[in-house]
Amino acid sequence: MTTANVLNLQQDGIAAARAGNKPLARRLLLEASLYDPNNKSVWLWLAVVATTPDETVKYLHRALALSPGNEQILAALRQAEGRLAQQQETAVWHCPLCDAADTEAHDRCPRCRAVLTLTDFTVLLENHAVDNRRLQTAVSQLQQAVEHDPDDVRVHYKLALAHLNMRETALGLRHLQTAQRLQPDNKFLQTAVADLQAELQRQAPPAWMCPLCLTPADQPSDPCPNCHAILTLSDIDSVIHNSSVNRDCLESVAQRLTQEAAALNEVGTYYKLALAQLNLGRVDRGIEQLNIALQLQPDNRAIRALVTVLLQRQADAEVAKNKQHAPAPQKGVILVVDDSPTIRKLVSMTLEEAGYSVVVAADGMQALGKLNGHSSELNGRLPNLILLDITMPRMDGYQVCKIIKGYKETKGIPIVMLSGKDGFFDRVRGRMAGSTDYITKPFKAENLVEAVSKHIKRD
Structure with missing residues (x-):
């Protein structure tokens, strides 16, 4: 990830923290810390949005390691450690999933109602009283933690516990096995994995x-x-x-x-x-x-056919809608360059219904041949606009765009790039190649017609 992208993550995380959206801020800042672990500001903001005092202390220690002797960090650390000590004095138990606190230990959390032991999988897998919303929040936070440290056995154990309480047995077993793999000599984990597998085999599957x-x-x-x-x-x-x-x-x-x-x-x-x-x-x-x-x-032909049917259905619906409500657009010739026959067909149908003439090319080489007069479809004319796919064989859309913009005869033709990606750098690269606009696939027919109408070069 580039420095600019990391900076954007940091800035977005800080903005989310200031707006009070702590879960989003934690996710963005934790991701930024993965790519820039020596960024003191990231660790300080993580301390601000931490969910527990011990997390706050941990993040402040990371910041202090990058700025030893910093009085402001030291003062904040003393405060956080004081709060942590006070909490530990008043609460002797914390739920490992939702972080509920109590003066007494519980095998079932009184707040999220999760079963917290792996001693009886029959009880655990039939826990219908669990608060799924709280556990889903816990899973989201634990997934962020495991992305930050994939070898944290405790996090994998907690994820297994959460998924099993929600009866997501495949994910629960997967995380429990990961924890065992990370600690192969842990007898408790060995027994837990074996008992869970035996329980899953014992449970007779329903008829349907x-x-x-x-x-x-x-x-x-x-x-x-x-x-x-x-x-x-x-x-x-x-x-x-x-x-x-x-x-x-x-x-x-x-x-x-x-x-x-x-x-x-x-x-x-x-x-x-x-x-x-x-x-x-x-x-x-x-x-x-x-x-x-x-x-x-x-x-997989079945899935491919299903996607084609759905895309065709959307195109038909959008075209019908445009015919009823949209004003008739001015005519023009559009060159559509895409290696997907399905996309070429759908784009052609949409634009022809909107009143445009369409010429298609399966790749960049074919498109350049048509522009050079090697096609009767254009009758010696140049198209009023080119819709150009980025990812194609032999020559990608950026290369084709540069070539078209490099010739006096064709440099004035507006080029709208089509891509399955929607990244900032993809758009910048398209602009540098000379494109006029950028449309992300899949797109709605009305958005395609609007972009063509906006940028088309009139005769």
């Missing part, structure tokens, strides 16, 4: 279980009797317009699957997350998750 909300049933049911999600995608419109869906339940499912997808990176998890998002009517998010699954399994 909803792949989203995990509700068991004696026989398969579509839609699910609990979350009311439609579980097959043979009728896309019925799924997207599912008015019977239990939105609160499915929102919780989507949050859980998002965490599982990030941890497991499996095609099946991304597919289930897409199914949940589509039942919630979020087509863009559904397509996004299916595209990730397709990246992991490029030869």
